[in-house]
Every structure is written in C-alpha cells, then in structure tokens.
Amino acid sequence: MVGKGQKMIRVTLNVNGRDYVVEVKPHWTLLHVLRDQLGLTGVKYGCGTGECGACTVLIDGKPMTSCLVLAASADGRKIVTIEGIADKGKLHPIQEAFIEAGAIQCGYCTPGMILTAKALLEKNPNPTEEEVRRAIDGNLCRCTGYVKIVKAILEAAKKMKA
C-alpha cells in the first residue's frame, strides 16, 4: 500500500530563530512541513516544480524553492520564512517598501519576492535595476508586471542604508 511502511525521520529545523523538532516522512518537502506541520502559511505552493518561486525561503541565508527541498534534508539548517523578518511587530524595511510602492496585488508572490530581495540586499546593498531584475528572475508575479516590485526593492535598498 502506498504510504504504508514509511520510516519517519526526526529532524530539527531552525525556523525564524527557533528550533522545531518534527517527525517527517521521507518524501515530505520543506514546503509541506513549514505549512502543514508548523503552520507557517506565508510560504506558498504555486507549481511544486521549482518554476514560480512562491515557495521561496532562505536556507542558511540563500533563497531556495522549498518545494524541491526534502524536509529531512533541511535538518539542522537555518530557515527564514516571511513570518520571521519583522522585528517585534515592526515590519522589515522591504515589507514597508512593498506596501508603499503598491508592489502587492493578490499577494501570492509577495513572501517569496521579499525573501529573495532580502538575500539580494544583504549580499549587495546597492543593486542596479538590472541586478534586481536578475535576482527575482525565479519569482513569478501574475499581477503587477514587476515594475512596482523592482521599484520597491530599490527603495528598500535606500531605506536600509539610511
């Protein structure tokens, strides 16, 4: 029978600074565990095949598509989701910039987009428009047409330097 006789794996996921010990099945993705075991529904499921970026999280500081990462394989890694970037209730400057620029319409792509932007700005605090566009190449947005997203990220860069 499908699913029967699968051996569970105990893993420790460090998510947004806190350790969670969870039992996972061998085929469970990190996306599945974050959403369905830990209730972090800011992480979205779009395609499940690495193409849309809705499931983006930071793993050890780098943006990756959590739909293609096995939860078992993420054992011991430092994971950041959109729930973890505000500081004691105060929005992260990138979140603020997205709101101010009107870079959010339905919002489905937003968590992934913001995490990708965060990783970019940490590596490169002064990106050109071209570098921003290249960085978000793997995050699809079906609503905005990207112009306001790019603007928000460039604005956020300025805010973060100030």
Next chain:
Amino acid sequence: MPLFRPKEYFRVATVGEAVSLLKRFGGAAAILAGGTDLLVAKPPHVEYIVDISRLPLNYIKKGARGVRIGALATLNDIAASPELREEPYDVIARSTWDMGTPLTKNFATIGGNICNAAPSADMPPSLIALDAEARIIGPRGKRRVFLEDFFIGPKKSVLKRGELLAEIFVPRAPANTKAVFLKKGRTSEDIAQVNVAVRLTVDDGLCKAARIVLGAVAPTPIRAKAAERMLEGKGLKEISQIMVDVARKAAEETKPISDVRAPAEYRRSVAEVLTKRALLNLMERFGGA
C-alpha cells in the same frame, strides 16, 4: 498512479557509506544531491533515498594539472567561481547562466546535472569540449571515464550499481585555447532545444584541436567529429571561409527527435545556426574574422 513514497531516507556522512547503501539497494535507491531533478521527476520506484548533500564534495580547485570540480558544487558556486574566470574555463561558468532560476541554482549541483543524463543538460557540452573526465567512486574503488563516454542514452550513464560521481576533472588546456557555449530554449530558463559548445586551440595561426559538442539533438550529448576534422590544421582565415560548411556538417551529424519542445527539423537547423555563431564568436576572439 503509483506515487513517490520512499520507505527510508539516509543522510550519509562519508562516500564509503553512500557506496555501501547504493550497492545494497541497487535500482531501488536514488541519490539526492540538490534534488531539483529528482523532486520534479518523483520516480515512484524509489524506495530508498541516499542523501549525499553533506559530503565534502562541494569545491572548485585549480591546480597545475587542471581544475577539479566536486560533484556537489552548485550551479551558482560555479557561476561565481574565481577559478573559472580565465579562458577557456570561463565556458563552464557561462554554461550555468541560462539554467533554471537563481533560486534553483543555489542548490542544484553539477553532479546532478550530469548524472541525470538528460540529452538537453547544459553542463556536459562545455565540459566535453574541454576533454573533462568523470571521477567515479564505487564498491571496487575509483575509476575515471571521459565525460564524452559517460552517457549511454537518455537518462542512462555508465554508472554501475553502487557507484557515484565524485568529481569532474578538467585538464589544463594548451595555450591559446578558447571556448564558447550557446543555448537556444523557448525562454532562457527553459530546457535547451539545442545547446552547443565549441572549443578551438590555435598554435602559430593554425587550428591544432577543435571540439564541437551538441546537446538535445541525439540520445546523448554528441561530438560532431567530421565537422571538427574540417577545422583541424586550418588557418584562421580559412576557417572563416569554411565556417558555413562546417556548421552544416555538424548539423548533419545530429540525430534529433521531435518532442514537445521542438520538431527534429527545427533542432537540426538550430544546431547549424548555433554552431556557426559559436565559430564566428571564436574567430572574432582569436582575431581571425
């Protein structure tokens, strides 16, 4: 429909451990490196996952004899590596540019791209053009195979039960060697409809060695050897004059299929165009055009 429901997951700490699990489980086991192919394919026959992602095989090192790239080097590591800036190794970094997205390239590995053995894979052509060798570890120790001989069909390589790819070795190229990689896909992130790597080594104004390697136009990446022979021994001027014929010959050597991505005739004609553009690019860089 059967689903991907492996019974057990193993994360190995040593290559030896990986080899013994792979030997024990044979075809029921799947290696997990980055997982960007495996977790899209989700093959239902897989019962055991052998996660090699923490093995110390993520490196890119240049030595006197050549460049060694660990199987777990990620595509973004390769793109950014200072060891791969210099000609002709820059073609390896260049091959990653249009592969997937910046998000998948943070964990997709070179070993996974090679071992997945897709005829359209973007890393093999430039590596084959540089005469790279696959360094394999298995139950009976280590062995080496030219990457050119590594592939035996779509999704099939020479890896035997218990074996894994540990490293790619790119021998030091002779002086005056330049290479180029070109890819045509529907969008730049998409899987290649055709890709090509061309490498030329020039000495005293004469072409000493040529490689033309085409992907997605046959069951494995192929060398267009008849076209290569047309180039060898020729002067740069002459090459500029016969470039069109060389590209046509290379296209004749392909055996493309029609599928969802492109019809065979289209692949063959794109193979010709890309080969021509690649030669043109090299002629300009060698100052012979």
